[in-house]
Amino acid sequence: MFDQAESLRRLTRRASRPASFAIVGADGSGCSTLTAELAISLTRNGQRPLLLDAQPGQVLSRRLGLPPAATLSGPTRRPRALSELMSQSPHGITLLNLYASAAERAELSELAWHRLQGEFQPLERDADVVLINAPSPADDPIPAGIADNLILVLGPDTESLTQAYAELKRLHGFAGRLSANVLINRCDHLDEARLLFNRLAEVAGSYLQLPLRMVGFVPYDISVPRSQTLRRPLADAFPHSEAAEAYGQLAAQLPHWHTPPPGGADTGYLELLASASRDCTLAIGF
Template sequence: MANFDFDQAEGLRRMLAGPRPRIVTFLSATPQDDKGAMLVNLGASLARAGNDVLLLDAGAGANGVAARLGVAGGASLLDVARQRCALNEVVHQVPQGFGVATMAPRGAAAPQADEARRLAKTFDVLVKQSGIVIVDADVDDDGGLPLPAMGSAEIVVQVSNSATSIKAAYCLIKRLNHEFGRRPFGILVTGASETEAKVVYDNMAQAASRYLALNLTSMGSVPADEYLHRAARLGRAVVDAFPLAGASVAFRELAGRFARSAGPALHSTGRSNHFSA
């Protein structure tokens, strides 16, 4: 029999706590330029839909989303953790409508234990001040992510329809499974038609279920579109520069899906067989 007093108290605690911050960690088995274009356009689409969006560049490469948007090289979260600057100095608002921050300077040595804890706390504070936090991340040599919170957040793997990308995405999921244990992952297929993307997702979902006992969730797809490149050359998001382009339609639908799925969508107990572009 349900304990009504307990349920009431728990419900009150949740109401007072307010909505949980939304963190989505993006990993990719596509070229860095493809990943950067996807993140910028997804961020812009979410922002245009009225969401408070922050993109955090936590990748190891020199060409992350911050560099793509021309805001690399400034103060980082690691600088805040080292008490060299204030948190509000690390977030840059970009014309695409969202904020961008960098976790650490490129080439910076890995933080020591105490410093890593301060960095994790700094990230937690930043997240609480934001709506949706999109993390541009890479997996390290041991299969881990830059901060523990990124591993416990929603994780989405970007993949194309090439055999090389599909193999790399599956290997990436296998490493994550070894590091974090059994948990669901989102799959986003880019540079492919809806039909091609469905085949990619279905094959990956079947393999993950059979060999890893993992649930994959389709996050949709974005088609190859020359307007993406034209918008990038203009320094704009495709949804702003070319709102009727196929990629713009896909990103608006993708943004709506991300905004509607409030965390538990990627943590369902059953395998999702649904795919939509």
């Protein structure tokens, strides 16, 4: 009876969809690891994250220790049930593998999208937050461009800074992105993280008039690659490591990073993904 009453209270408190956060960054910046570890920390904070993987390679499945699922990509183009794309982690995380190119998504029939959206809506409504492991905007800007919020992951190397600015520029031009959250990864200390952020913020402000907000940093920690070698999430393998504690702190703050979309748009993420893929493929020809 308690569980049923709590479910009713949840529905009463929030009839609209949850906020979505797209996580992007330079190659090798640790976006997939960050996405998986944030999701685990959210569940341990009592939240219900819905995890969407729009990157190739089934990386999130590996990070969570799950078998690979079907994706939206492939030669058959037949309608799929959402369950074929879904995995459930022992942590209580629902993972959907939505990887496909924009052209492949545009080729899916209206019937296929309608079926997927109908199955997706209850999952989305039941979630507290949607996390998207987004591909590089240079390859496909749509998964990150349609999210409510952007979390840009910045590493300590020069290439990461250069690519991060290019991704901001791409999303600013493609999706009219007006702001972005920046998370610094693999820094030795806070002063280094602030220095990196200030360099990016200065360039973005000067050339794009795009305000950035630093939301935190994750210190360099050898436990992260060790956990990947063990094929176990860091939160399970080394829960008391510096990086694991940082992920937990960031997950606790993540709901406060949400900026509501103008006009209070309430269109579901999968519906936006379908329409944007069709429109952009026709107009731009990805």
